[in-house]
Amino acid sequence: MSTATRLLPILLLACTGPALAQYDPDYDDGSYYAESAPENVSYGYAQVLRADEVVETVRTRVPEERCSDTEYRQSGRTTGGTVIGAIVGAALGNTVGDGDGRRAATVAGAVAGGAIGNNIARQRAEAESRGCQLVEVEREERQVVGYDVEYMYKGDKYMSRLPYDPGNRLRIRVSVTPDDVETAAR
Numbered sequence: 001m002s003t004a005t006r007l008l009p010i011l012l013l014a015c016t017g018p019a020l021a022q023y024d025p026d027y028d029d030g031s032y033y034a035e036s037a038p039e040n041v042s043y044g045y046a047q048v049l050r051a052d053e054v055v056e057t058v059r060t061r062v063p064e065e066r067c068s069d070t071e072y073r074q075s076g077r078t079t080g081g082t083v084i085g086a087i088v089g090a091a092l093g094n095t096v097g098d099g100d101g102r103r104a105a106t107v108a109g110a111v112a113g114g115a116i117g118n119n120i121a122r123q124r125a126e127a128e129s130r131g132c133q134l135v136e137v138e139r140e141e142r143q144v145v146g147y148d149v150e151y152m153y154k155g156d157k158y159m160s161r162l163p164y165d166p167g168n169r170l171r172i173r174v175s176v177t178p179d180d181v182e183t184a185a186r
Contacts, residue, residue, distance in 0.1 A: 042174050043172065048149060048150075048167065052148045056142070056143055056145045057140055059138055064134070079121075082114045082117050085120070089110050089111070090109050093108055094109070096109075149161070
């Protein structure tokens, strides 16, 4: 074996030393490399011509007490509400978990459902004793869900739906790209 053949591994090892010494594991987190900035993007302001409210009708059902002038004797019966609440609560609790966890959830659901059912039945019984009934009433409410905004930028009109009223000026993002696919690929 010649001297050159013996020295080759040593020379290769000596050449890789400076390269290994320059390696810094902190650069592996990805933050070392800066993201490229988007090309052909700028920001400007457009004049708002009009902003029309977009309104949606929302329906809700709320319990309301309706009373007459006649008073009745309170029956105090809340057993039906308690039983129904316990059955519904147990059924819901039985859908959770498995094994001992399911049994515990079933019991907890039955207890919580029974308490809720008892409370509702008691409120209804108290209302009936005063000559009142709980009635579900449907209410409609109109809510603003956005704004249709017409604005002008460099002589051209545009339209957008925004979640807010922009006022007199609207900050816009302007991006310019070639229209032709072949030109864009070059």
